[in-house]
Amino acid sequence: MAVAFARILRGAGLKAPLGSVIAFVDALGQVGIQERSSVYWAGRATLVRNPEDIALYDHAFAAFWTDLWQLLPTVTTEELQITLAIDDDDGDDDGNDDDSDSDSGDEPMITLRFSATEVLRHKDFATYSPDELRSAQELMTQLRFIGPPRRSFRQRPDRHGRRPDLRATMRASLRTGGEPITRCWREPGNRLRRLVLLLDISGSMEPYARAMLRFVHAAVSGRQRVEAFAIGTRLTRMTKELHSRDPDLALTRASDRVHDWSGGTRIGECLRTFNDQWGVRGMARGAIVVVLSDGWDRGDPAVLAEQMQRLHRVSYQTVWVNPLKVTPGYAPLARGMAAALPYVDSFVEGHSIAAMQQLAQVIAGAGVSR
Amino acid sequence: MAISPSTPADVAHALSLHGYIPDEGLATSIFLAMTLRRPLLLEGEAGVGKTEVAKVLSRWTGGELIRLQCYEGIDVSQAVYDWDYSRQLLHLRAAEATGESQGLRTDDLEAQLYQEKFLLKRALLQAISHTGDVPPVLLIDEVDRADDEFEAYLLEVLSEFQITVPELGRFSATHPPLVVLTSNRTRDVHDALKRRCLYHWVEHPDFEREVAIVQLRVPQALDSLARQVAGAVETLRTLNLYKPPGVAETIDWAQALAALGRQHLDEAVVAATLGTVLKYREDQDRTRQHGLAALVKQALERSLATS
Numbered sequence: 001m002a003v004a005f006a007r008i009l010r011g012a013g014l015k016a017p018l019g020s021v022i023a024f025v026d027a028l029g030q031v032g033i034q035e036r037s038s039v040y041w042a043g044r045a046t047l048v049r050n051p052e053d054i055a056l057y058d059h060a061f062a063a064f065w066t067d068l069w070q071l072l073p074t075v076t077t078e079e080l081q082i083t084l085a086i087d088d089d090d091g092d093d094d095g096n097d098d099d100s101d102s103d104s105g106d107e108p109m110i111t112l113r114f115s116a117t118e119v120l121r122h123k124d125f126a127t128y129s130p131d132e133l134r135s136a137q138e139l140m141t142q143l144r145f146i147g148p149p150r151r152s153f154r155q156r157p158d159r160h161g162r163r164p165d166l167r168a169t170m171r172a173s174l175r176t177g178g179e180p181i182t183r184c185w186r187e188p189g190n191r192l193r194r195l196v197l198l199l200d201i202s203g204s205m206e207p208y209a210r211a212m213l214r215f216v217h218a219a220v221s222g223r224q225r226v227e228a229f230a231i232g233t234r235l236t237r238m239t240k241e242l243h244s245r246d247p248d249l250a251l252t253r254a255s256d257r258v259h260d261w262s263g264g265t266r267i268g269e270c271l272r273t274f275n276d277q278w279g280v281r282g283m284a285r286g287a288i289v290v291v292l293s294d295g296w297d298r299g300d301p302a303v304l305a306e307q308m309q310r311l312h313r314v315s316y317q318t319v320w321v322n323p324l325k326v327t328p329g330y331a332p333l334a335r336g337m338a339a340a341l342p343y344v345d346s347f348v349e350g351h352s353i354a355a356m357q358q359l360a361q362v363i364a365g366a367g368v369s370r
Numbered sequence: 371m372a373i374s375p376s377t378p379a380d381v382a383h384a385l386s387l388h389g390y391i392p393d394e395g396l397a398t399s400i401f402l403a404m405t406l407r408r409p410l411l412l413e414g415e416a417g418v419g420k421t422e423v424a425k426v427l428s429r430w431t432g433g434e435l436i437r438l439q440c441y442e443g444i445d446v447s448q449a450v451y452d453w454d455y456s457r458q459l460l461h462l463r464a465a466e467a468t469g470e471s472q473g474l475r476t477d478d479l480e481a482q483l484y485q486e487k488f489l490l491k492r493a494l495l496q497a498i499s500h501t502g503d504v505p506p507v508l509l510i511d512e513v514d515r516a517d518d519e520f521e522a523y524l525l526e527v528l529s530e531f532q533i534t535v536p537e538l539g540r541f542s543a544t545h546p547p548l549v550v551l552t553s554n555r556t557r558d559v560h561d562a563l564k565r566r567c568l569y570h571w572v573e574h575p576d577f578e579r580e581v582a583i584v585q586l587r588v589p590q591a592l593d594s595l596a597r598q599v600a601g602a603v604e605t606l607r608t609l610n611l612y613k614p615p616g617v618a619e620t621i622d623w624a625q626a627l628a629a630l631g632r633q634h635l636d637e638a639v640v641a642a643t644l645g646t647v648l649k650y651r652e653d654q655d656r657t658r659q660h661g662l663a664a665l666v667k668q669a670l671e672r673s674l675a676t677s
Contacts (some may be wrong), residue, residue: 044395153441153443176484282556
């Protein structure tokens with residue numbers, strides 16, 4: 001029965017690995033299945049691991065158990081039937097999408113050899129043919145994002161360090177009969193700053209959003225500590241979906257996850273959600289935040305300005321990438337853009353590969369800010 | 371002896387006797403954590419009482435509360451164990467002064483230094499090597515602040531309940547501690563760690579439960595005041611604030627009002643004590659825009675509606 005329920009959950013899009021199902025069965029053994037609420041909470045504690053999944057769980061729970069309870073007291077054969085239906089096709093464990101190993105090959109920026117790619121580099125994404133888009137995506141996956149490090153609390157041994165490393169000194173002293181002759185030192189190490197990418201996927205961004213999603217994927221799969229969100233009519237986190245190294249798989253997953261492709265834009269509202277639920281709590285603190293958007297916002301510009309200000313206060317650097325910036329005579333007239341601009345540290349263009357490379361450099365060389 | 375509750379309701383009852391009123395979900399999770407001996411991962415807004423769960427569990431079971439506050443860069447020497455280097459050096463000096471070390475080989479000298487008496491046990495090792503009859507309560511606070519590497523180590527400790535100190539050997543728990551992890555979701559805790567744990571998302575309490583919490587924690591406040599404060603906080607949570615007040619703020623506020631000798635909310639006292647509930651200037655502005663008089667009025671209505 002529990003297994004059947006777990007399968008329903010998987011069908012509803014919730015990951016329920018075998019270990020959790022076993023825990024659920026154990027839990028049911030403890031609380032019993034007489035009380036609807038005990039079963040509900042036992043499942044919540046063992047099968048749900050994200051607050052976002054609670055709604056899914058509630059739905060599946062209502063669908064599955066409510067019917068089952070009506071069956072339970074009368075017919076027991078019915079119950080058997082359900083169990084059987086499950087056993088034959090078990091073992092389709094689909095939870096192998098979290099290979100988050102980062103690429104350690106720190107090759108610098110790619111060098112472009114072919115003249116075809118050279119042309120491609122400066123071409124506007126909006127004018128790409130599907131083929132060109134594909135080869136552009138190839139190029140983009142080779143971008144590397146490093147970014148300025150920040151001092152870590154974790155200390156590393158360092159001969160020229162300034163803090164005594166007692167542990168190592170002690171060890172070394174054994175060699176000299178307990179006399180601490182060799183002194184060892186340590187220094188705080190460096191850590192990458194978190195990189196947060198917020199991609200506008202609204203209708204006005206349509207010509208660029210797909211290409212930029214590639215860019216976002218390159219960032220997420222190529223570097224540690226990257227978070228990616230889509231902003232449209234609402235905020236969708238897509239870090240996990242983009243984690244796969246296979247770009248096609250990652251992009252498909254991300255598109256499935258995001259429901260409001262090419263819809264309206266409410267950048268301000270989305271930023272507010274981001275700030276409330278993720279950013280100000282810690283994700284954006286000391287991070288490099290990159291907003292990829294044309295700044296066309298249907299919402300209230302005051303909200304956008306307020307939220308950008310909030311974001312700017314906690315982040316290390318805020319970058320706004322606007323694909324329209326390259327247009328001759330462009331001025332940030334979109335109300336949203338104008339409202340956000342005072343709180344942006346770097347305002348860069350984002351219409352082509354070359355611009356994206358420049359963006360990677362901006363991220364790498366960040367440090368103009370605080 | 372270790373306490374073993376037989377139903378989630380037992381847990382809820384026992385906790386409320388010790389100053390914490392859980393809802394049914396939390397009580398079930400705690401019950402399961404105790405009976406299945408699994409760590410309990412609590413997530414939720416700041417100030418909803420995640421850390422308090424570990425404290426009340428410690429008060430109830432009588433197990434020692436061992437707290438590990440996680441932070442960026444935390445490593446084994448701060449979380450698990452370290453050697454007492456100054457004592458080791460002193461020991462070497464003493465051995466030298468008495469001439470004891472003359473005849474010793476390096477290996478023997480080393481063996482002398484790495485004994486348990488020179489070991490400084492940090493939180494995790496304390497919890498694992500605890501020898502009392504009552505299992506301790508291990509609180510791993512804000513685990514999302516630690517690094518991924520540390521999380522991996524934690525996973526190992528929490529699944530086996532044993533720790534190996536290379537120089538000494540293995541410590542394993544006779545009574546596995548009751549483990550409570552909290553996270554503020556500044557980043558996702560790794561799935562593998564989540565799978566080890568039972569999970570509960572702690573919500574803001576509903577009105578009646580919040581009243582009960584205030585009555586329990588701030589006994590000097592009159593019932594009418596408790597109801598009005600809970601009503602006002604409920605309204606505040608609907609105002610779209612940066613940081614909606616949590617239970618911790620509700621309790622602070624009720625305490626502040628009780629300390630001022632107030633029996634009812636009114637506009638003036640709300641204005642004077644708003645800083646105990648709302649900690650952002652923007653939030654205070656927004657509340658003033660909403661109108662303090664309106665807030666007080668809504669709170670009064672709410673406090674009377676259900677009584």
